[in-house]
Amino acid sequence: MMTRAIPQTQVIEGSNKRLISLDLTLSNSESNKSPIVIFCHGYKGFKDWGCWNLVAEYFAQNGFHFLKFNFSHNGVTPNTPTDFSDLEAFGNNNYTKELADLEAVINWLETECSEKSRIQLDSIYTIGHSRGGGIVSLAAAKDSRIKKGVTWASVFDLTERLPKNTEEWRENGVVHQLNGRTKQEMPLYFQFYENTAMNKKELSIAYQGRKIRSPFCIIHGAEDTAVSLEEAIKLHEIIPSSELIIMEHTGHTFGSYHPWNSSQLPTELKEVVEETIRFLQD
DSSP states (O other): OOOOOOOEEEEEEOGGGOEEEEEEEOOOOOSSOEEEEEEEOOTTOOTTSTTHHHHHHHHHTTTOEEEEEOOTTSSOBTTBTTSOOOHHHHHTOOHHHHHHHHHHHHHHHHHTOTTGGGEEEEEEEEEEETHHHHHHHHHHHHOTTEEEEEEESOOSOSGGGSOSOHHHHHHHSEEEEEOTTTOOEEEEETHHHHHHHHTTTTTOHHHHGGGOOSOEEEEEETTOSSSOHHHHHHHHHHOTTEEEEEETTOOTTTTOOSSOOOSSOOHHHHHHHHHHHHHHHO
């Protein structure tokens, strides 16, 4: 029986000097060094959502270090890791800040991580769920340190995910979106639109994805109602090095939800994890 992997929690500086909380779960492998997987959560998500802790443990039991983190402006804080207690930060988030946060995490691994001697820094892999998949795609296009990328239920067009009522948004300076789980009205300040428009080319997955040459795996549920399967097909078409895996009879979170009180992964998510491990080990 494998020993349970215990994560090490760290806090580092992210975008606008806001804090990034991260968990580093070390591999149970007896080898001197192991590859590392960096996991990026999605919109209205966080590193401790649903089954992500169990996912980290599963990877660690299969020979990978696993690092999951909170984007600096995702609305949770180190003191409230599972509650959206900082809606001001949430409203001031944008895609370029999330890209900068991922870069900061990789920089920290290379320079300041106390366990870097155990990490194969030439084997940095990334996984992104939903919007995090879009961030992983853009990062893989420009950061040669990322050797393999994986998306789970990823978006294809970040611009299309923005609210459509642009003029009202501009006039009021903010729009609100309901969080169906917490019933909070989540603010999005107009800077999000402005930043996306200003960096349109840099944030275009359709354009940047064609630059990806490292191995890339796209996993998507056939019954995803939050991000359609068509987006996964488009992503596959523009990334030359990609493979597409369609998971039948499952949706956007692969059977997971928050809070998750079981000690076992849902069957669908376990299949996703196993497919990912197979891809990363090839």
